[in-house]
Amino acid sequence: MSDDILYDKQHIDxxxxxxxxxxxxxxxxxxxxxxxxxxxxxxxxxxxIGSGSGACAVLLARDYGAAKVTGIDVEDPVCDAARARVARxxxxxxxxxxxxxxxxxPFGDGTFxxxxxxxxxxxxxxxxxxTADAFRVLRPxxxxxxxxxxxSHDEAPSPEMADYIRxxxxxxxxxxxxxxxxxxxxxxxTDVELVNRNPWYSGVAREELxxxxxxxxGRLSERHGQAFIDHQIAIWSKLVGVLESAEHCPxxxxxxxxx
Numbered sequence: 001m002s003d004d005i006l007y008d009k010q011h012i013d014x015x016x017x018x019x020x021x022x023x024x025x026x027x028x029x030x031x032x033x034x035x036x037x038x039x040x041x042x043x044x045x046x047x048x049i050g051s052g053s054g055a056c057a058v059l060l061a062r063d064y065g066a067a068k069v070t071g072i073d074v075e076d077p078v079c080d081a082a083r084a085r086v087a088r089x090x091x092x093x094x095x096x097x098x099x100x101x102x103x104x105x106p107f108g109d110g111t112f113x114x115x116x117x118x119x120x121x122x123x124x125x126x127x128x129x130x131t132a133d134a135f136r137v138l139r140p141x142x143x144x145x146x147x148x149x150x151x152s153h154d155e156a157p158s159p160e161m162a163d164y165i166r167x168x169x170x171x172x173x174x175x176x177x178x179x180x181x182x183x184x185x186x187x188x189x190t191d192v193e194l195v196n197r198n199p200w201y202s203g204v205a206r207e208e209l210x211x212x213x214x215x216x217x218g219r220l221s222e223r224h225g226q227a228f229i230d231h232q233i234a235i236w237s238k239l240v241g242v243l244e245s246a247e248h249c250p251x252x253x254x255x256x257x258x259x
Contacts, residue, residue, distance in 0.1 A: 007078050012053055014224050014232065018208060022055025022085055024078070025119030026204055031147070032059055032118060035252050039145045043067050044113035047105070047137060049146070050120020051097060054082030060116065061094040069095045070112070073120075074102055104129075110139045117146035119250070125173035127180060131187040138257040144189060145254045147197070151176055152249045161247050164238035167231075180253055189255030198249040205243050209236040 007015075007024065020028040027034075042065035048057045051071025060066045073079050082097045089095075100106055102124075115134040124130050134144055151157060151174040157165065165172050175183075177194050184192045212220065212233050221229045242248040 007052070007075055009077055009081075010224065010228065012077060012081055014220075014228070016053065017220070017223070018211070020055070022053050022058065024052040025147075026201060026208070029055075029059055029063070032056055035116070035118065035145055035147045036064070037252070037254075039114065039143050039254070041066050041114060045111070046070070046114045046116055047107070047112040047134075048072070049115065049117035049134075050123070051082050052078050052118075052120065054085035054095075054097065056116070056118050057082060057095050057097070058085060058089050058091060061091050062089060066094065066114075070107075071095065071097045072100045072105070073097070074100060104133050105137050107137050109136050111137050113139055113142050115142070115144045115146070117148070119147050119149060121146060122149045122172050122174060123170070127175045128183040128186060131180075131183045131189070135187040135189060135257055140257055141259045142257045143254070144184070144256070145252070147250060147252050148175075148180075150174055150180065150249050150251050152247050154179060158242075158245075158247055160238070160245065161242050164235075164242050164248070167235050167238050174248075177249070177251060180251070184253065184255050188257065190258055191254070191256045193252075193254045195252040195254075196249050197251060198243060198246055201250050202240075202243040202246075205236065205240050209233070209240055212236055 015024045019026050041060060044066050045068045046060050046066045048069055048071040051057045051073050057069045057071040060069045071082055079097050079099045086092055086095045086097060115138060121130060154176045181192060181194060
């Protein structure tokens with residue numbers, strides 16, 4: 001396996017251990033529901049950007065009634081895990097997982113009714129290009145509803161934030177809420193809405209760190225390796241710090257393509 005793989009099986013297994021089966025970011029099915037506040041999914045064709053190990057794509061089809069979900073990701077391990085999940089759920093007629101290369105979406109104009117993503121577009125540096133391409137592939141009246149991990153300002157990261165990003169080692173490319181708002185408006189979206197989830201995740205991350213360092217630590221070290229868990233504890237310790245300073249501010253971002 002290439003050293004360039006960010007989400008190998010070990011990382012997938014650990015993240016699912018802490019965040020729930022099939023989820024590679026926090027909040028599980030409840031947070032997916034909050035991202036989709038005010039968005040009608042039933043009968044729609046959905047693009048799931050960064051579909052990971054497939055829990056969100058399955059939820060969109062099984063629980064929200066999407067007619068079709070096209071999940072895209074850039075690495076084989078997560079695509080393989082997602083396809084296996086879709087097959088177990090007997091949803092292959094509704095959910096397709098496509099491995100893509102970084103860059104513009106390989107879909108025609110006006111293909112989708114909804115562009116969705118759960119905390120994965122942090123890996124895409126050019127938010128203006130991302131939002132413009134999302135606008136392109138949406139049908140008139142289509143919706144954009146994503147969550148992403150943001151930085152609170154447009155300046156260079158603080159030493160604490162830079163240290164956290166370096167510890168993660170996941171090629172994070174954080175934009176600010178103001179940069180996102182400008183990108184959404186420049187792309188042509190209306191009804192742009194940004195919802196700061198820092199107050200929620202600050203508390204959740206503290207609970208996650210307590211879980212990692214508490215009674216479960218022995219089991220986690222046995223399953224994932226002591227050095228790996230020690231590294232995750234170091235990451236979470238820095239994560240809690242930048243959340244508590246509010247420099248790290250996860251957001252929900254929603255908009256509409258005009259009819």
